Amino acid sequence: MVSKRVISVDILRGITIIAMILVNNPGTWSAVYPPLLHAEWHGLTPTDLIFPFFIFIVGISISYSYKNKTNSSSTYRKIIIRSLKLIGLGLFLSWFLPYFPFFKAYETVRLPGVLQRIGVVFFIAAILFLNFNWKQLIGITALLLVSYWLFLGFVPLPDGMLPTFERAANNWANYTDVQILGKHTWKADYDPEGLLSTIPVIATCLLGIFTGKFLGSKQKKKDIKLVVAGIAFLLVGYVWSIWFPLNKAIWSSSFVLVTAGWAAIILAIVYYLTDVRQLKFGKVFIFVGMNAITIFFLSGFIAKSMGLLKIGDQSIHSFLYTTIFEQPFLDAKLSSMLYAICVISFYVLLGFVMYRKKLFIKV
Numbered sequence: 001m002v003s004k005r006v007i008s009v010d011i012l013r014g015i016t017i018i019a020m021i022l023v024n025n026p027g028t029w030s031a032v033y034p035p036l037l038h039a040e041w042h043g044l045t046p047t048d049l050i051f052p053f054f055i056f057i058v059g060i061s062i063s064y065s066y067k068n069k070t071n072s073s074s075t076y077r078k079i080i081i082r083s084l085k086l087i088g089l090g091l092f093l094s095w096f097l098p099y100f101p102f103f104k105a106y107e108t109v110r111l112p113g114v115l116q117r118i119g120v121v122f123f124i125a126a127i128l129f130l131n132f133n134w135k136q137l138i139g140i141t142a143l144l145l146v147s148y149w150l151f152l153g154f155v156p157l158p159d160g161m162l163p164t165f166e167r168a169a170n171n172w173a174n175y176t177d178v179q180i181l182g183k184h185t186w187k188a189d190y191d192p193e194g195l196l197s198t199i200p201v202i203a204t205c206l207l208g209i210f211t212g213k214f215l216g217s218k219q220k221k222k223d224i225k226l227v228v229a230g231i232a233f234l235l236v237g238y239v240w241s242i243w244f245p246l247n248k249a250i251w252s253s254s255f256v257l258v259t260a261g262w263a264a265i266i267l268a269i270v271y272y273l274t275d276v277r278q279l280k281f282g283k284v285f286i287f288v289g290m291n292a293i294t295i296f297f298l299s300g301f302i303a304k305s306m307g308l309l310k311i312g313d314q315s316i317h318s319f320l321y322t323t324i325f326e327q328p329f330l331d332a333k334l335s336s337m338l339y340a341i342c343v344i345s346f347y348v349l350l351g352f353v354m355y356r357k358k359l360f361i362k363v
Helices: 007-024 044-064 073-099 114-131 134-154 172-181 198-214 221-239 253-276 283-289 292-308 315-324 332-358
Strands: none
Touching: 007 044, 007 253, 007 283, 007 292, 007 332, 044 114, 044 198, 044 253, 073 114, 073 292, 114 134, 114 172, 114 198, 114 292, 114 332, 134 172, 134 198, 134 253, 198 221, 221 253, 283 292, 283 332, 292 315, 292 332
C-alpha cells in the first residue's frame, strides 16, 4: 500500500457505494425516478454507470496494493482468499437470507451477483497485473474487447442461428447463462452478472489499473491528461456503439469504454479539487469509501432482512415506508426517494462511526 493515499480515489469510491445503496433501496419499485433505474436493455442511464465505476476503482486499488508485490505464494494466497471472501458474501446474500432457516428452493437460488462478479474480476485482474507489463496488459484489454464483440456479433450459435445483441435466445451472453446456470439466474432468460458478460468486466478493471498506475507516476497535469483520456474513451465508445450498442446487461465493449471515459473524467475533477487544489471537501464520502465492501454488504443484508421480517402482516420495510414516507401530500416518487435518502443517511452515519473508531474491515 502506498504511504500517501490518493484522496480523490477514496472519495469516488464512497460516492459510488452511496449511489449503489441509493438505487438499490427505493421505498417502492413502483415509483422510482427514471435516472435511478437501469436502461431496460440497450442504452445508458446514470444508474448504469455505478457498477462499472466501482470495478474501475477496484482496478485502481489493485495497481496501488500490488505494485511492489512479488509473484510469491503468499501474494497469490491473499488474492485467492480475498476473492473467495467476496464470492462467499455474495452467495450468502443470495442463498442464506431468502431461504432461512430451511434453505428451501436451492434449485432456483441465484448464483451470479454483484459481489461474486467483483470477486472473480478482482482475482483475474490481480493475477494479470502481477504477471504482465503495462504494454502487454494494453494488448490483453484490446483483445478482450474486440474478441468479445466479434464472438457475440458474428459467431453462429450451436443450432446455426445467427447471433444478436438483443434480449433474445440467440444472444450468446443470454444463451450461455441459460445453458450453464439454468434456473440459477436473475431472470429466466439472462443475468446482468452472468458468465460470458464477465469477460469484458475484466477490461473495465484493467482500465482502472492503468489509471492507478498513471496516478502513481510522477507525471504532471494528471487531471488534464485524465480528462483527455476520458474524452478519447467516450469518442471511441460512442462510435463503437453504432455497431455494438451500449448495454450493461451484456457489458458490451462500447459500454466498457464509455463508462471508463465518464469514470476518468469524474475522477479527474475530484482529483483536481482534492489532490491538486487541496480543497477540504467530500469527507462524508471518505467515511463510506474506507469501508466500501463492508457497508455495501450490510446494506444488502439489512434490506433483505427487513423484507423478510414482519410487523403484523407487513414486512418491516413495507411498514416503515407506508407509515412514515407514503403520505397523501407527497408525490409517490418523492416518497420513495426520501426513504432511500434515509437509508443512505444511516450508512453514512455507520461509516462515520467506523472511521472515527479507526475500524477498517478488509474483505
